[in-house]
Amino acid sequence: MKWLTAGLITLFFCAVATFVTVGLTANERARTESTDLLRRIETTREAWINIPPVSYSETEALAAEWIRLEELGNQRLSMLTDRRYAPIAENLEAVLDRMDLATLQPGTPLRNQLVSWAADDPRTEATLSSLFSLVHLGGLEEVESLDRRKQAHLKIPDLTQETFELVVVSEMEGILDFLEQLAPGRGEPILSVTGASLRRIDETLWSTTPESLSSPPVRLWVRLEAHQLESAANASSEQGL
Amino acid sequence: MSFLGQSALGVDATDGTLKAVKLVRRGRRVRLVGSWRVPYHRQADLLSGTLEALRMFSSTVRPDGLTSVVVSAPDHQHFSSTYLVPNMERARLSEMVRYEVLSQLGVPAEEALVRFHARKGVSEQQVHAVAFDRLKIDDFQESLRAQHFPFDEIHPPGFALASFVEHEHPLGRDRILLGVGETASELVLLREDGVWTRHLPFGLRAESSSARLAERLASEIGAAVAYQLPDDTPFRPADLVLTEEGALSAALTTELGRAMALPITRFGELPHIATAKHLNRGGATEPQTLAMGKAIGLALTGLGLARLPCPLVQGNPRRTAARMLPMAGISLGVASLGLFGLTLLATQRAEALNAALAHDLPGEMQSLYRRSQQTRAELGALQARADDLLTLAERRPAVLGMRAALARLAEVVATRGSDTMHVNSAYLAVGDATHPARLTLTIDTDPARDETLGDLLSEAFRGVFTDVTVSGPEQAPSPKLSRWVMEITLP
Numbered sequence: 191m192k193w194l195t196a197g198l199i200t201l202f203f204c205a206v207a208t209f210v211t212v213g214l215t216a217n218e219r220a221r222t223e224s225t226d227l228l229r230r231i232e233t234t235r236e237a238w239i240n241i242p243p244v245s246y247s248e249t250e251a252l253a254a255e256w257i258r259l260e261e262l263g264n265q266r267l268s269m270l271t272d273r274r275y276a277p278i279a280e281n282l283e284a285v286l287d288r289m290d291l292a293t294l295q296p297g298t299p300l301r302n303q304l305v306s307w308a309a310d311d312p313r314t315e316a317t318l319s320s321l322f323s324l325v326h327l328g329g330l331e332e333v334e335s336l337d338r339r340k341q342a343h344l345k346i347p348d349l350t351q352e353t354f355e356l357v358v359v360s361e362m363e364g365i366l367d368f369l370e371q372l373a374p375g376r377g378e379p380i381l382s383v384t385g386a387s388l389r390r391i392d393e394t395l396w397s398t399t400p401e402s403l404s405s406p407p408v409r410l411w412v413r414l415e416a417h418q419l420e421s422a423a424n425a426s427s428e429q430g431l
Numbered sequence: 432m433s434f435l436g437q438s439a440l441g442v443d444a445t446d447g448t449l450k451a452v453k454l455v456r457r458g459r460r461v462r463l464v465g466s467w468r469v470p471y472h473r474q475a476d477l478l479s480g481t482l483e484a485l486r487m488f489s490s491t492v493r494p495d496g497l498t499s500v501v502v503s504a505p506d507h508q509h510f511s512s513t514y515l516v517p518n519m520e521r522a523r524l525s526e527m528v529r530y531e532v533l534s535q536l537g538v539p540a541e542e543a544l545v546r547f548h549a550r551k552g553v554s555e556q557q558v559h560a561v562a563f564d565r566l567k568i569d570d571f572q573e574s575l576r577a578q579h580f581p582f583d584e585i586h587p588p589g590f591a592l593a594s595f596v597e598h599e600h601p602l603g604r605d606r607i608l609l610g611v612g613e614t615a616s617e618l619v620l621l622r623e624d625g626v627w628t629r630h631l632p633f634g635l636r637a638e639s640s641s642a643r644l645a646e647r648l649a650s651e652i653g654a655a656v657a658y659q660l661p662d663d664t665p666f667r668p669a670d671l672v673l674t675e676e677g678a679l680s681a682a683l684t685t686e687l688g689r690a691m692a693l694p695i696t697r698f699g700e701l702p703h704i705a706t707a708k709h710l711n712r713g714g715a716t717e718p719q720t721l722a723m724g725k726a727i728g729l730a731l732t733g734l735g736l737a738r739l740p741c742p743l744v745q746g747n748p749r750r751t752a753a754r755m756l757p758m759a760g761i762s763l764g765v766a767s768l769g770l771f772g773l774t775l776l777a778t779q780r781a782e783a784l785n786a787a788l789a790h791d792l793p794g795e796m797q798s799l800y801r802r803s804q805q806t807r808a809e810l811g812a813l814q815a816r817a818d819d820l821l822t823l824a825e826r827r828p829a830v831l832g833m834r835a836a837l838a839r840l841a842e843v844v845a846t847r848g849s850d851t852m853h854v855n856s857a858y859l860a861v862g863d864a865t866h867p868a869r870l871t872l873t874i875d876t877d878p879a880r881d882e883t884l885g886d887l888l889s890e891a892f893r894g895v896f897t898d899v900t901v902s903g904p905e906q907a908p909s910p911k912l913s914r915w916v917m918e919i920t921l922p
Contacts, residue, residue, distance in 0.1 A: 194669045194760065195756060195760065198759075198763045198764060198767075199758045199763065201763065201764070201767045202763045202766060203769050204767070204768070205767035205768075205769075205770035206770060207769065208771060208774050209770040209771075209774050212778070213770065213773050213778075214773050214777075215779050216774060216777035216778040216780075216781050217777040217781075218783040219777075219785060220777055220780040220781035221783035223780075223781050223785050224784055225604030226784075226785075227787050227788060230788045230790065230792070233790060233792075234788065234792050234793055234796075236793070237792070237793035237796050237797070238796075241793070241796045241797055241800050242800060244799050244800050247797060248797075248803065249626075249802065249803050249806075252803055252806040252807065252810065253806065256809060256810055256813065258818075259810060259814055259817055260813055261811035262817045262821055263813060263816045263817040266820040266821060266824060267820055268819060269824070270823060270824060273698045280592050286653060288477060288895060300805070325816075327719050328471045330603060343863065344819050344823055344863075345819075346816060346820060346823070347812070347816050348816075362837075366833065366834050366837070368644055368832055369833060370831055370834065373826060373830045374824050374826055374827050375827055377638035377825075378732050382823055382827075382830075382859075382861070383826060383829070383859065383860045383861055384828040384831070384856075385828050385858075385860050385861060386830075386858070386859040387856060387857070387858045387859070388833075388854075388856060388857040388858075389855070389856045390853065390854070390855065390856075394449060397727065400887075403558065417823065419613055424560055
């Protein structure tokens with residue numbers, strides 16, 4: 191009986207101590223939490239009034255659309271910059287040295303201009319190197335001029351833009367081959383034509399036979415844009431290409 | 432008192448045999464759970480024999496602290512009477528009864544222990560008063576304490592006997608109650624207007640013949656009726672209730688019935704007290720147990736069921752406190768559980784309130800709104816980016832369209848024969864998201880072919896290009912040549 195009494199008294203004092211130390215604190219905390227809850231309710235009510243409601247489903251739909259467009263853009267960008275079809279990057283001087291066109295010989299104004307542009311910006315050098323590699327491969331007879339234009343049709347994020355106007359002369363077949371090489375899908379830099387004009391040069395040389403559509407020489411004016419990845423351009427800049 | 436009920440032990444040791452019963456009360460049910468019997472009438476000194484029997488009993492039974500123990504007072508000679516008194520305050524009544532008893536006894540106040548039980552009526556009350564020798568009661572009390580016998584009350588045995596009979600076999604008529612023990616007897620006269628008790632200092636052992644004992648008892652009863660009862664109301668007993676050892680004697684019962692010319696009532700069963708299946712019998716047979724009227728009455732007093740409770744010595748604070756322990760323990764337990772529960776509830780409530788509403792819900796709403804707005808803005812940029820990349824990719828078929836258009840034109844040129852016909856210029860304008868790519872072909876030709884050339888050109892491009900506009904002829908800058916212009920929308 192004594193032990194039972196002592197146990198009960200101990201239990202009671204433990205209960206009192208627990209209530210005093212924990213229960214009263216918890217009660218006070220509950221009271222504070224109640225006040226906080228009322229304040230939160232009021233704040234939330236004001237927020238409901240002031241902030242236009244956005245449902246989670248709508249947010250999720252927006253996020254899904256964001257991901258879809260991001261992936262779509264990345265997919266298109268990766269297709270355009272697929273390096274499997276890209277020509278081997280070469281130094282512009284080396285490309286020009288291989289060509290025997292009169293206007294591109296060392297010391298000519300056009301060559302000097304090209305070298306100057308290439309020295310200013312590695313991206314420009316990469317573009318010019320790629321462009322004149324195509325000129326060389328197409329076997330074009332003459333490069334009359336190459337001008338830079340500031341205006342660009344497409345300004346795409348992640349890509350740098352440069353605009354050039356090129357005038358070349360060659361036979362129709364070579365001109366068409368060259369023009370078709372200036373189409374996206376050959377990796378970086380992405381060369382694309384925004385406008386082109388074919389004209390006969392000398393009317394007296396016009397033929398009267400069907401086969402002569404490819405001859406005599408044709409003058410091609412082409413305005414083209416070159417796009418490169420910002421990251422690739424930065425890497426090229428760091429490598430000093 | 433136990434956790435589930437109330438228990439009481441009635442101990443009577445006034446007539447040469449210690450008789451004790453234990454009753455347990457649960458609600459209105461009373462159960463007899465034990466009875467003990469210790470004869471001591473063979474000892475020369477009855478008082479020391481009583482104490483020795485009590486010692487043996489307490490060492491054997493060891494009454495626990497939760498059981499109320501009521502002991503009968505040693506009765507040598509006591510005074511008993513009933514007074515009809517107007518209703519009044521208890522203190523004033525006590526003083527009046529005390530005065531009345533002492534004046535009747537003619538002894539000093541310090542020598543008499545006066546107690547009474549008042550039954551209230553409409554305008555007056557019956558006061559059943561008893562007076563014992565204070566010195567003997569004090570000695571008995573001291574003796575009990577000296578041998579550590581636990582007790583709560585010392586009670587008049589006559590009132591205990593009356594309480595037993597009133598509880599078990601109430602009749603509502605005049606009765607004579609007689610508890611005949613081995614060495615002493617207890618006489619109770621019950622009348623409608625009162626109770627009178629008397630101790631008879633002889634019992635079964637006083638006479639060898641039952642007839643003589645019956646005559647002697649009848650004589651004492653007659654004397655008591657004549658001496659104690661008031662004459663204003665006749666006493667017509669309906670029966671004589673016989674208990675204790677005398678009730679076990681058939682001869683005495685017969686002789687007493689003959690001597691008193693009254694029916695004798697004995698208890699062959701207890702109508703209002705159930706008997707436990709496993710009755711703890713300490714030397715008592717069932718008939719002996721059923722005959723323990725005084726002991727059962729004392730136990731009923733301990734349970735609070737006595738009709739005539741009149742304790743001579745009342746109260747043992749430690750035992751009273753001990754009997755409070757279960758309730759106090761239960762109260763402590765309940766209080767402890769309540770406090771623990773309150774603590775738990777307060778903690779849970781605090782947690783529930785804390786979790787009821789997100790703390791930064793407005794911030795989250797604002798953030799969600801901003802994020803959705805930002806996403807909407809970015810969606811436009813992403814859509815424009817995807818569209819621009821598509822436009823860039825679609826420049827390829829536009830460039831390739833130049834060769835296809837010229838190939839179709841070559842079919843027309845093949846029909847020129849010796850006539851002049853040549854392409855003056857081809858202009859390609861690559862489209863964008865809103866404008867398709869267009870190819871403009873300018874043909875200079877001999878005017879002789881003007882009539883059919885338009886149809887030929889339209890026919891040549893039909894099926895390959897969906898949108899071809901042929902215009903001409905116009906005067907070409909070169910003399911003697913017509914100019915035709917074709918506007919071709921490239922796919």
